[in-house]
Amino acid sequence: MKSIYSFLLTPVIAFVLCAQANAQNNTSNRVKVANGTLEGTTESSGIRSFKGVPFATPPVGDLRWKEPQPAKNWTGIRKADHFGPRAMQRPIFSDMVFRSNGMSEDCLYLNVWTPAKSAKQKLPVLVYFYGGGFVGGDGSEGRYDGEAMARKGVVAVTLSYRLGVFGFMAHPELTKESLHHASGNYGLLDQNAALRWVKQNIAAFGGDPNKITIGGESAGSISVFAQMASPLSKKLIAGAIGESGAMIKPTFTPITLAEGEQRGLAFAEKVNAKTLAELRAMPAEKLLEATGQPGAFSVAGTIDGYFLPETPAAIFAAGKQAHVPLLMGWNSAESSYQGLMGGEAPTPENYKNKLKQLYGERADEVLKFYPGANQEEVIRSATALASDRFIAFSTWKWADFQTKTSTKPVYRYIFSHPRPAAVSQTDNPASSTMPKPMVGAAHATEIEYALGNLPYNKVYAWTKDDEQVSETMLSYFANFVKTGNPNGGNLPKWTPSTGNNPVYFMNIDVNSQLKPEQDRARYLFLEKEYSK
Template identity: 55%
Template sequence: MFNASLHSRRIALGLAMALVSAPMLASDAAPSADIVTGRLSGIHDAKTGLNEFKGIPYAAPPIGSLRWKPPQSVVAWKDVRKADRFGPRCMQRPIFSDMVFRSDGMSEDCLYLNVWTPADAPNKKLPVLVYFYGGGFIGGDGSEPRYDGASLAQHGIVTVTVNYRLDVFGFLASPALAAESPEHAAGNYGLLDQHAALEWVKRNIAAFGGDPDQVTIGGESAGSMSVSAQMASPLSKGLIRRAIGESGAMLGNLNPTPLAQTMREGEAFERRVGARSLDQLRAMSAQALLDAAGQKDVPEFRPTIDGYFLPRPPKDIYEAGEQAHIPLLLGANSQEGSYVSLFEGQPPNQANYRAAVQKRFGEHAAEALKLYPGETDADIKTSGTALAGDDFIAFSTWQWMRMHRQTGRAPVYYYYFTQARPSKREGNAGPDAGAVHSGEIEYALGNLSGNAVYAWTTTDRHVSEVMQGYWARFIQTGDPNGPGLPHWPAAANKDGGLLRQVIGTDTHTMIDRNAARYQFLMGVEGTKVL
């Protein structure tokens, strides 16, 4: 059983331990690093000048009796442990076609992280980025090439990617799980994994040349939602100095599910799979549980207000100003959703658009049509795409920006990413119409070359240089501005709108006047739960 006081003592002991880092050699010899639990042997990349440590365990394997338990401490090892290959990805169904994995298979034993660092880093106390992948809390992995840390590490940033539990393994809650918890909490194991990784970074990142007091957390989609939650959690907010959110927050229409509802759904799932006790549930095969979770009539397993990691809804925490008071860089893309999704296979004409808006907003439809007009075919495409994107994830991102500006006592930098991906190298598909959901990742992290699907252009590479330049400067200083970069002011009211940075072919500051859309959605958010 998880013992909170023992866990806290272990953390305190870890923080107090002196970390002795063996020199990481700037040659082709395998670099090594001494961390709290033992010595690691990594990989030196002579081409990039980086040392890479992959598949480092940051928590004990959450298997057997540890399934649906908060992450537990790693058992120390005596011999040198190789950290030269990615660990297994967490259990997940093959839902997302754009996910490419370099992981060592798939397993419940998946709580591993990866570190990229300059070979001459040990004595430099470099800033650190800890990045959480997206995938709707049901997919994703720290080995994906789009999250590769090498490019940012070449900017002098120790870069870390983290695996965390997903789907039924990461977010199942039930009365039995709450009863066995000292905090009477259940669910959110995936978020607790992220927190454990941050604790690991605090204790160990100096061995890789990182400064434990200069940690930025970042993520996209579910990873961005995770960042907003880590900022809100009393467990994590003291472990981070800056935050980056790319499309998504646990606010607005993406609030965590109330615990009572999550536990009802968990009990129903236990009955579905025929488990009469936690012991029986923990004895079931991981694949059988994953298959059952993927059935159409099973509610999604997602974050909940567990009373421990999230003692209250994030909305209440941000309203009270109890989140981490740190600089925040966040934004959304120009095509987070598509107007096509509104029509359910029907022709995208004016009558069907009005019907779709009526179905979505009911008595509020007339007001919605003023904000998202559909009088012409062009209107339908523009307004429908804006509505689909807002309703999906842009509204929650705006709400995070708004609330942290009000109570966060730190600068907020708000972006609008517009660069559409180019044509694919194979096939006849042309470029995207706009910047689709997740389309910014390779640009921001400097990983265009790791994605061979698209025929990247000189313009794309320039946009990536600018965007990654912003991200690197923010991770280093808390301010995205730096030499050679278009000026990016912090979000502030101006001329009836809000200063916001457009990042794309023409990177510049605009005045965003879309607040009325989001205020409308805020007023009717109870009419739809995503």
């Protein structure tokens, strides 16, 4: 009889033990923040994640085109096990793979990955802004996933912010109703609101609120630059990472508030809205569809007198930006030679004609810095010039500003490792006839390497070399977030730029190595061009 009871009780005991284990696990995944209690999940690596956490009130209805308002409190346990909706955006970029819960104006959510086992650990924090030209992107994209960074001992945060006309439209009525007499820059203000939320709440996740580094790529890098310049954000951050981009002419050049208001009026006319009230009453989908019309709305940051009291370049030139360690750089082929040549063959004659079209009587001077005596040289120089005109010059100038007007170190890099062939090419017997991988590192290709997220991109046939480059770059970034210095372990030593000392770049590739700056003369030439 005893054996029968034992037989019957065994599954009951197992069930109770399992339930207790699950209850304990749920408890360890619960975090109390200012607005209520969150319940996240634990990854197989042991990293805890909290997704879809509201950092502001949904910017809908009368809150459309207003600066973000504090998140509302909730009662009970809020599940934080899935990403929130991504911001309103058209399907522009084919390389964006979202894990978000649909698309909505209600998009102000953030995600946290933490290795901390308790709230007492005070680990360094990375808040990362996604790229996408301020018209696309989301913090849910796999290439921005924070788990790999968290495994390095960093609390990683991604977020969503308003894009396009929802994030950057200025308008006279908006300016009039604003307590700060400002309009536009709502996407940048969303980022600031997320930073303030992190400052207030990250300790609950085991993060140090006084050790927040901000980072981003392309539009995300431009955002880092803008947050460093803004008096609203500069005191919230302890370090900055910029990957390709700054709000410096010719990249995402900011405009005056008056010009921004005129753009807003022009957009309102295109959608037949006579008042701000009519604009706010329109469905978000209709506004988004309208932005797809040629010339309907052009995104730009505004010198609104509030988030940006003057141009960010002027702020940096005067030394009024955040004085924090900066790690920044760009890729070796941010744009292809076709970005300059268009459909013309890369011959010396065509190249010279293109320079004459662009620079007139100064074309011969341009040739001194970007020579083109033969096709190979034309391809190399046209790639360099197209990259500089697109985003490399603005990034260089950011580093130059910070080196001159701040005493904090600036760590510069060039990412030159090209992606491998696509999986489809390696699996296809006819791959020899398909396009080969681009020579050099194209725009945005470093993201998966820097954040340790190669496995999330299934397009490319990653190799051991790619894994090595990723480990190197991820380690540099993690070290920088922790200490303000990327050096450590067996990594090649990275010398920073400070004051009038010689400038060095870390060339990040399979064999990463420190190299002296060689292209300063051409950037000084471009500096004169863009200052006219």
